[in-house]
Amino acid sequence: MPRSLRVVAPAALIAVTLAALVMGLSIGGAAAERTLLDPGAVVRYGMPVARTLVNLAMAGLIGSIVMTVWALASEQAEARIAMDLAAGSAAVLTVASAATLIFTYVDVSGQPFSGDSAFGAGLAQFVTEIELGQLWLIELLLAAVTTVLAFAVRERRLTLIVLVAAMASTLPLAQQGHAAGASGHAQAVNSLLVHLIGAAVWLGGLLTLVFLARVVDRSRLAVITARYSTLALFAFVGVAASGVVSAWLRIGSIDALFGTGYGQLVVWKTAALVALGIFGAVQRTRLIPRIADSVRGGRIFAWFVTAELAVMGIASGVAGALGRTATPVALEPVRDQGEGISPAEWLTGDPLPPELTPMSYLTGWKFDLAWSLVCVFGVGLYLAAVLRLARRGDRWPVGRTIAWCLGIALLFYTTNGPFNLYEQYLFSVHMLGHMMLTMLIPLTLVLGAPITLALRAVEKRTDGSWGGREWILWMVQTPFSKVVTHPAVAAIVFAGSLWVFYFTPIFRWAMEEHLGHQWMIVHFLIAGYLFSLSMIGIDPVPYRFPYPLRLVTLFATMASHAFFGVTIMTGSSLMLADWFGAMGRTWGATPLEDQSTGGGIAWGIGELPTLALALIVAVQWSRSDSKEQKRKDRAEDRSGDAELRAYNEMLASQSQRDQRAQSRGR
Known part of the structure; x- marks a missing residue:
């Protein structure tokens, strides 16, 4: 392997990135001098440079940690080098975030940089009172915390904490961008989040390979590259899909694609993405086999990776320029559009949808890229595991596959269909979607037994790294897992979450904030899944109640749900009155009537999945008794009814003793 690879490849990335950024x-047109409040050339160029360095550093941070967690042996030098790269990238991210924060303040305030107290006071006000400044301050703090963790943590399982912190640092960036506060903000945030994480794993993973190439032999490098290639494939799908969504939101027409500077940059970035897709295909089909088999494999790898990083530099530089370029479609924050907006737009950022009708449950859609990809990957990985078992000669029940695919289809419908479109405006639709997320969808997913399938289909690793099988086995055996999967805890969380969520400020947070809404979806999915798993699951858990106690638990949760539904249905005050009661709807039921309908849904429709759970538990109980009886019958057949003979002999012996005792008594 060429000794200069560690220097040449990153240098090529940075040089091409800066050149593409300037171009x-x-x-x-972002480099042109402004007619009003021009911040100067230093800010016009310095801010996008600092912002691009944020992106590159975040890629190095996330990509290297993901590679450490997924592809590398924790006890070897390869993992140490990857974590050193993560720590260095986190430090650069911290400095670049601080620089971007200052550049952003100078840019939006029109105040020249200085060291006097007035500048400091203005900067303090910017980071405490203005949303953009608050986001950059949060980004800076998250980067600093991640830096400390990356330097301090080296144990495999604790590396997950560093990964979570690194992923969290993408959230403030995703909430910025051209579409911040504009109509379609939720879709734009999720799309940008997918784009940031996908690009970070893709670019950062490749950088990690560059730094590992000198410490591993060619056969080991081929194995690690193959694992990276799988990650890169998923990243490519996410980046491509999110790029299409983002471009569509900002361009709006084919004419703008070629007739505006923003559109031309999108074309350049698309070309770079296509080229990178070709690089990925060549890497999987041609490069990886040659690394280990060819004497020149190391040199071929070095040239290939350097060229790929250069193309990534083009994409990164163009992305940095896009962030500073005016979009063809004006994405002005809704609340800045004056008096013409409706109350619904003021509250939610989106216009009020048309009247809800029965047909709306088929025709009403509001797509969410992040959850769409979760569903696509969920079905794809499950079917791939089933096919692997089939090729190996093993069978997997068709019913479980159907149950899993049905659950994923329901999840897609709930997160992208009419529930996602209307739940912010109608409490009844929100409650119906809630029942889907916490009861029906988890029930079908649990019947798919994904953990059992993964443990059977995923190969065991023997090189000291942890793959899917090893992480799953660790996950189900942790003390935390033993607590949350305990039937009593799962039941309390399942039933108690309703009361805590709807009668605390968490409900308002989930309605008003994008992050709160996403947390709501994830929380109720997990709570429902753990409860269903503890009741009817096939996947392994440390403990399950006996069948009679399971039925008692189910009926107790049904009673809790019924009481909750009746409480909502008979309530005389409107929940979140300044939200559901202020939408300006002229169609449908009144907010209080709609809330009563939502309570009826929680009481009536919401009990149906729980009743289905009870029926499944009863069937499993019956089958368990049948299996136990068959087991005893087989044991008796093998032993020739030895237990029955021994029992009869014991009775005969007892009878003889009684007879002798009676004889002595006479």
Whole structure:
């Protein structure tokens, strides 16, 4: 392996990135001097440079940690080098975030940089009172915390904490962008979040390979590269899909694609993405086998990776320029559009949808890219595991596959269909979606037994790294898992979450904030899944109640749900009155009537999945008794009814003793 690879490859990435950035700023017009409140050339160029460094550093941070968690042996030098790269990237991210924060303040305030107290006071006000400044301050703090963790943590399982912190640092960035506060903000945030994480794993993973190439032999490098290639494939799908969504939201027409500077930059970035897709295909089909088999494999790898990083530099530089270029479609925050907006737009950022009708449950859609990809990957990975078992000669029940696919289909419908479209405006639709997320969808997913399938289909690793099988086995055996999967705890969380969520400020947070809404979906999915798993699951858990106690638990949760539904249905005050009661709807039931309908849904429709759970438990109980009886019958057949003979002999012996005792008594 060429000794200069560690220097040449990152240098090529940075040089091409900066060149593409400068070119993109020129094409998009962001480098031109402004007619009003021009911040100066230093800010016009310095801010996008600092922002691009944030992206590159985040890629190095996330990509190297993901590789450590997924592809590398924790006890070897390869993992140490990857974590060193993560720590260095986190430090660069912290510095670049601080620089971007200052550049952003100078840019939006029009105040020249200085060291006097007035500048400091203005900067303090910017980071405490203005949303953009608050986001950059949060980004800076998260980067600093991640830096400390990356330097301090080296144990395999604790590395997950560093990964979570690194992923969290993408959230403030995803809430910025051109579409912040504009109509379609939720879709834009999720799309940008997918784009940031996908690009980070893709670019950062490749950088990790560059730094590992000198410490591993060619056969080991081939194995690690193959694992990276799988990650890169998923990243490519996410980046491509999110790029299409983002471009569509900002361009709006084919004419703008070629007739505006923003559109031209999108074309350049698309070309770079296509080229990177070709690089990925060549890497999987041609490069990986040659690394280990060819004497020149190391040199071929070095040239290939350097060229791929250069193309990634083009995409990164153009992306940095796009962030500073005016979009063809004006994405002005809704609340800045004056008096023409409706109350619904003021509250939610989106216009009020048309009247809800029965047909709306088929025609009403509001797509969410992040959850769409979760569903696509969920079905794809499950079917791939089933096919692997089939090729190996093993069978997997068709019913479980159907149950899993049905659950994923319901999840897609709930997160992308009419529930997602209307739940912010109608409490009844929100409650119906809630029942889907916490009861029906988890029930079908649990019947799919994904953990059992994964443990059977995923190969065991023997090189000291942890793959899917090893992480799953660790996950189900942790003390935390033993607590949350205990039937009593799962039942309390399942039933208690309703009361805690709807009668605390968490409900308002989930309605008003994008992050709160996503937390709501994840929480209720997990709570429902753990409860269903503890009741009817096939996947392994440390403990399950006996069948009679399971039925008692189910009826107790049904009673709790019924009491909750009646409480909502008979309530005389409107929940979140300044939200559901202020939408300005002129169609449908009144907010209080709609809330009563939502309570009826929680009481009536919401009990149906729980009743289905009870029926499944009863069937499993019956089958368990049948299996136990068959087991005893087989044991008796093998032993020739030895237990029955021994029992009869014991009775005969007892009878003889009684007879002798009676004889002595006479």
